[in-house]
Amino acid sequence: MSMQYDQYGRALGVTVDNWQGATPPQRVTLLGRSCRVEPFSRQQHGAGLRAALELDTDGRDWAYLMPRPxxxxxxxxxxxxxxxxxxxxxxxxxxxxxxxAIGSCSYLRIDAAGGVIEIGWLRYSPLLQRSVAATEAMYLLMRQAFDWGYRRYEWKCNALNAPSMRAAPRLGFTFEGIFRQARVNWGLNRDTAWFSLLDSEWPANRAVLEAWLDAANFDADGRQRRSLDECRRSLAAQTQQDGVRLATLADLPQLASLFDGYRQFYGRHDEAELSHVFIRQRLLQGDTTILVYQRAGALLGFTQLCPLFSSVSAAPVWLLNDLYVAEHARRSGAGRALLQAAASVAAAQGVVRLDLVTAVDNAAAQALYASMGWQRDVVFQRYQLALN
Structure with a gap:
């Protein structure tokens, strides 16, 4: 991305690479560990949702949404x-x-062409409030919106709605300000608070939410071991430490350069822009796992793991598609550390095997793999079919 200027030297805006709009929201079901989010059906969900919402016997939870039915x-x-x-x-x-059904929600103010979507109309029954499912539902909806290609995810609420004002920053939204006298609701003035989460912020926020939602973060009685804020601080601290860690969008400039070096190692031309776009897409979409090796703030190497399945094993396997260490950092232990971390991360995700392919003349890499227990396949032939 780069700033564009007119003929008078005035900044016009940063380019949005290959922008073609987002996908209009679909009526999909989103599955989580503690809850699922389903397209609302009066017949399927109405009775249960009404019963859950009527547990709020004094009606206080309706104050900022609409008059209580x-x-x-x-x-x-x-x-x-x-x-x-x-x-x-x-x-x-x-x-x-x-x-x-213990709550309801919606996507609204949907602008697929502009890449903006809002989450709102949140109705949390007493069965849902302050539960793991309350956070997981918001995570599932965020993840789906960014998977559809939205660039901006919005949260708006009455500025007097203290619980909603607390919930937004807890979930990773940034407060942008208050639109004064934005509406008149039931004869009352409403000032509206605006919050947002951007696609560039999503990978880091996704990692925080997934760390908190992980079953290992809860004891046998369902109590959290670390709060969301503690998970956020812990992951932020990890990005400052030397060694191997998960890549974030903040790594994009250095990581894209490393990736371009990897492609040149295998005979591709210097295509820095293509490498930048490709790695940015992976980080935003989260469809691969990228580990980086850092020392003194500099990224020295990376590996990228692509999810696959083994039909014979009927289990997930990962393809270790890339392993690259900058030339000046080779023989420093970076490659070995990345391979060890890849195995640990994969095992923790229930992956039964790591696969890789390397050039037949890449003797240094082959020696490293063999020294770490990787076995060369002498049973199966590998074929490729070029499609373009």
Whole structure:
């Protein structure tokens, strides 16, 4: 990305590489460990959601959303609107254990062409509030929005809504300000607080949320071992340490340069822009696992792991597609450390085998692999079919 200027030297904006818009939201089901997020159906979710929301007997949780439904007709009208609407596009938050809808939410103000989408209309019943599922549902919806290619994910709320004002930064949103006198709700002024999460911020925030949601972060009674803030501080500290760690978007300039060096090692021309775009896509989409080796703030090497499946084993395997160490840092232990870390990360994810391919004349790499227990395949022939 680079800043563009007009003929008078005025900055016009940073280029958005290959922008073609985001995918309009689909009625998909998102599966988590404690909950799932399903397209709202009045028949499937209505009774359970009403029962869960009516556990709020004094109605205090409706204050900032809408008047509380009072009759069967009110509930039916609201559920009918949710089922028929496409913007907002409503989903039910369903407890995995019981199968009951315990909350609802929506994507809204959907601008696929501009790459902007908002999360809102959050209705958390007492069964959902302050639970793991409450956070996991928001993580699932964030992840899906960025997978669809959105650049900006918004959260807006009444500036007087203290729980919502606390929840947004906890989930990784950045406070942008307050739109004063933004609306009139039921004859009352509403000042609206704006928060956002950008695609460039998502990989780091995703890592924080996944670290918190990991089953290992909870004891036998379901109590968290580390808060979200503690996970965020821990991961931030890791990015400052020497050794091997997961790559983040902040590594893009150095990592793209290393990746371009790797491609040149295998005979490709210097294509820095292509390398930059490719690595940026991997970091944003999270479809591969990239580990980097850092020393004194500089990235000296990386490895990229691509998910596959073995039909014979009926289990996941990973292809160690790239391993590269900068020329000046070779024979420093960086390659060995990356391979050791790759094996540890893969094993922790339930991967049963790592595969790799290397050039037949790359004797140095072959010696390293053999010294670490990798075995050369002498049973199967490897074939390729070029499609373009």
């Amino acid at each position: 009072q009759s069967d007709a009110d509930w039916d009208s609201w559920f009918g609107m949710m089922e028929d609407s496409r913007d907002p596009l409503f989903f039910a938050i369903v407890d995995q254990a019981s199968g009951q």
